[in-house]
Amino acid sequence: MNGLMQTIGQFMPHLMLAPIALPMLTAALLLLVREEHERAKLAIGIASTLLGLLVAIALLLWTQDGATGSLGVYLPGNWPAPFGIVLALDRLTALMLVTCGIVALASIVFAGARWHRAGVLYHSLYQLQLMGLAGAFLTADLFNLFVFFEILLAASYGLLLHGSGQARVQSGLHYIAINLAASSLFLIGAAMLYGITGTLNMADLARIVGQVSVADRGLLHAGAAILCVAFFIKAAVWPLNFWLVPAYGAAVAPVGALFAILTKVGVYAVLRLWTLWFGDAAGPSMHWGGTWLTTAGMITMAWGAVGMLASQRLTHLAGYAAIVSSGTLLAVLGFGQDALTAGLLYYLPGSTMAVAALFLLADLIQRWRNDGASWAPHEHDDTPFLTPELLPGNGLNLDDDEQILVGRVMQATAAFLGLSFLLATLVVSGLPPLSGFVGKFAMLGALFDVAQPGGAVGTGAWLLLALMLVTGLAALLALVRCGVHHFWAAQGRRAPPLRVLEGLPVATLLAACIGWAVWAQPALRYTTDAAQALHAPALYIDAVMSTRPLPSNP
Numbered sequence: 001m002n003g004l005m006q007t008i009g010q011f012m013p014h015l016m017l018a019p020i021a022l023p024m025l026t027a028a029l030l031l032l033v034r035e036e037h038e039r040a041k042l043a044i045g046i047a048s049t050l051l052g053l054l055v056a057i058a059l060l061l062w063t064q065d066g067a068t069g070s071l072g073v074y075l076p077g078n079w080p081a082p083f084g085i086v087l088a089l090d091r092l093t094a095l096m097l098v099t100c101g102i103v104a105l106a107s108i109v110f111a112g113a114r115w116h117r118a119g120v121l122y123h124s125l126y127q128l129q130l131m132g133l134a135g136a137f138l139t140a141d142l143f144n145l146f147v148f149f150e151i152l153l154a155a156s157y158g159l160l161l162h163g164s165g166q167a168r169v170q171s172g173l174h175y176i177a178i179n180l181a182a183s184s185l186f187l188i189g190a191a192m193l194y195g196i197t198g199t200l201n202m203a204d205l206a207r208i209v210g211q212v213s214v215a216d217r218g219l220l221h222a223g224a225a226i227l228c229v230a231f232f233i234k235a236a237v238w239p240l241n242f243w244l245v246p247a248y249g250a251a252v253a254p255v256g257a258l259f260a261i262l263t264k265v266g267v268y269a270v271l272r273l274w275t276l277w278f279g280d281a282a283g284p285s286m287h288w289g290g291t292w293l294t295t296a297g298m299i300t301m302a303w304g305a306v307g308m309l310a311s312q313r314l315t316h317l318a319g320y321a322a323i324v325s326s327g328t329l330l331a332v333l334g335f336g337q338d339a340l341t342a343g344l345l346y347y348l349p350g351s352t353m354a355v356a357a358l359f360l361l362a363d364l365i366q367r368w369r370n371d372g373a374s375w376a377p378h379e380h381d382d383t384p385f386l387t388p389e390l391l392p393g394n395g396l397n398l399d400d401d402e403q404i405l406v407g408r409v410m411q412a413t414a415a416f417l418g419l420s421f422l423l424a425t426l427v428v429s430g431l432p433p434l435s436g437f438v439g440k441f442a443m444l445g446a447l448f449d450v451a452q453p454g455g456a457v458g459t460g461a462w463l464l465l466a467l468m469l470v471t472g473l474a475a476l477l478a479l480v481r482c483g484v485h486h487f488w489a490a491q492g493r494r495a496p497p498l499r500v501l502e503g504l505p506v507a508t509l510l511a512a513c514i515g516w517a518v519w520a521q522p523a524l525r526y527t528t529d530a531a532q533a534l535h536a537p538a539l540y541i542d543a544v545m546s547t548r549p550l551p552s553n554p
Contacts, residue, residue: 016074016089018055019097019134022048027127035120042112045123049108052130053101060094064526071539073140073547081140081544082201088140088544091530092345096137096268099349100261102512103356104130106505110360111254113501115163122162129155129258136265140544142190142200142227145269149186149234153179156262159255160247171243171250178243182233185226192223203544206276206537210283221288224277228270228289235266235326238300245307245319253363256315257356257505263322264352267329274333275341275534276541290334294460297331298467300324305474314362314486317478318355321428324471325351331464332443339446341531346524347439350513354427354436357509361421364502365486413498416507418487423510425483429476430468435516440468442524 026048033041063071074087108116108126116122132152139145160172194200196216197208212220229240236244244263248256270293278288304323311317328351332344427436447465516523533539 014074015055015059016072016087016138017076019052019059020087020131020138022052022055023127023130023134027124027131030124030127031121038117041123042108042116045108045116045126046105046112048127049101049105049130052134053098053105056094056097056101059089060091060098063089063091063094064529071533071543073543075547075549078549080549081547082199082204084549085144086140086201086203086544086547087138088203088540089138090533090540091526092268092272092534093137095345095349095527095530096264097134099264099352100130100133100137102349102509103261103353104133104258106356106360106509107254107258109501109508110257110505111252113499115252115254121158125155125158125162126258128152129159133261133265137268140202142193142202142205146183146186146190149265150183152262152265153183156259159258160251162255163252165250167250171247174243175247178233178240182230185230185233189223189225189227189230192219192226196220196223201544202273202276203541206279206281206541207545209277209285210281212285214284217284221285224273225289227273231266231269232296233266234263235270235330236263236300236323237266237296237326237330238303238323241300241303241323244323245311245316248319248322248359249313249315253360256318256359256362260318260322260352260356260359263326264329264348267326267348270330271333271341271344271534275336276537279336279535279537281538287336290336291460292334294331294334294464297327297329297334298464300327301331301467301471303327305471308478309474311478312482314365314482315359317482318358318362321351321358321475322355324428324475325355328443328468328471331467335461336535337446338528338531338535340443341534342524342528343439343442343446345527345530346442346516346520347436350427350435350439350516353509353512354424357420357424357506357513358428360502360506360509361417361424364417364498364506365421414487416498416503418483420506420510421479421483421487423513425476425479427510427513429479430472431476433517435513435520438517438520438524440472444468 026044030041030044033044035041072089074089075081075084076087077084079085104126108123111122111126129152132148132150132155135148136145136152139148157172157176160175161168190200193205196212196219197205199205199208209220233240248259251259274289274293278285278290280286282288301324304320304325304327307320307323308317311320325348329344329348332340423434426432426434430436430440444465447461
């Protein structure tokens with residue numbers, strides 16, 4: 001048995017390539033399948049996404065195997081760091097991969113009910129998006145981080161425009177323009193860092209930061225700041241987040257749900273690089289920029305809360321909820337405390353899945369508001385499955401076989417929508433007993449230890465504590481007001497015909513939030529280990545820099 005486990009342990013590092021290679025190969029395969037073979041493309045896409053999630057879960061379980069098995073390094077080109085491409089897997093990376101996999105699976109299943117047919121190449125773009133996300137989480141050098149960013153952004157441009165329409169085109173152009181600007185800043189910041197340190201490998205950069213001369217330290221900080229601005233744009237930090245709500249709100253529902261993870265890519269990049277480069281071993285640069293992170297995060301939280309209170313549309317509420325979540329994560333990160341980061345890492349998956357569920361629910365509730373007249377066929381007529389305004393071409397109808405594929409109409413639709421909306425509200429606003437409350441409680445408990453009266457740190461901690469409570473209350477008021485409008489004031493409105501492929505993804509996301517709260521103790525233990533590793537990155541640096549290429553065959 002020990003021999004078998006040892007063999008599995010030796011094979012696991014090679015599995016790190018699967019989250020990138022699997023969607024890439026799937027996207028290529030789907031390009032060979034003709035567009036009219038919709039069922040085959042959907043089945044391939046769901047199967048690939050499910051397999052990717054299972055791989056991510058296996059990697060997460062592997063990272064729990066103590067200090068020796070908690071970090072893996074893979075050299076795709078068999079060149080040592082810092083000269084070759086390096087993939088690195090630790091607890092944080094595995095957690096992000098699993099979160100991405102859950103959201104992606106729910107999104108693609110939801111799209112299978114109707115939205116994947118609203119345009120061409122949906123499934124190929126979707127898989128390329130997953131490839132870019134996985135690569136961004138796994139890569140260990142700045143150049144390939146930029147490459148994977150561009151892959152996921154290029155795919156997101158097509159997905160955002162999926163379904164056509166003036167609103168999507170207008171918002172899509174804004175989205176493309178701001179992300180092209182962010183990419184330019186990324187290149188400028190990376191070039192400055194390379195010019196000063198002579199490397200783009202993250203671990204190698206971390207070794208050099210503390211040794212940079214006084215004359216070059218200002219340029220080092222300037223390059224890191226420019227790079228951080230690019231990440232702030234992607235993380236929707238104020239005042240660089242004006243594009244998010246219109247763009248995410250204009251996207252079709254499954255794309256909006258998948259985009260909930262995109263803002264977390266920017267947060268992940270800041271979390272990874274700030275703790276790696278500006279930790280306790282960074283010398284004069286130790287904890288540089290922490291105050292700016294906290295300040296930007298708190299302003300973003302306040303902006304998102306005001307936006308939620310001012311919004312009437314469900315998709316806008318979901319977009320502002322994503323902004324509040326990003327602001328909370330960055331504000332907490334700026335304190336540079338292990339316990340706070342552990343709560344942050346626990347809060348991240350639950351808030352992401354809840355926002356994704358809100359985007360899916362917005363589509364279903366909006367259909368209910370429209371009395372279902374334009375969305376599904378009535379029992380005794382030939383009403384199009386989707387209106388021509390929403391789909392290019394002549395509308396769609398389901399034949400008998402497709403009805404089996406999509407699933408039968410669910411009963412008690414109104415009760416399901418109401419309960420799902422209630423659970424999503426609890427998570428987003430941070431009320432007990434779900435994961436949003438546990439995550440915020442963990443962060444608030446850690447803040448009480450930091451918030452000593454007097455001094456800048458104590459004042460900032462108390463301000464963040466108050467802001468977390470106020471933004472939670474604002475989110476609760478906004479979502480309750482929306483719930484009253486759509487549910488209690490909806491007398492005499494018939495429930496929409498909800499398909500199984502539409503209800504199941506929402507239920508899965510909310511069940512994951514419930515499970516994350518039920519197993520909070522082992523989950524917090526995992527995030528605590530991840531946070532301690534982030535704030536003591538010596539193991540990460542040594543593992544990346546000491547991994548040797550495999551011997552070549554004679």
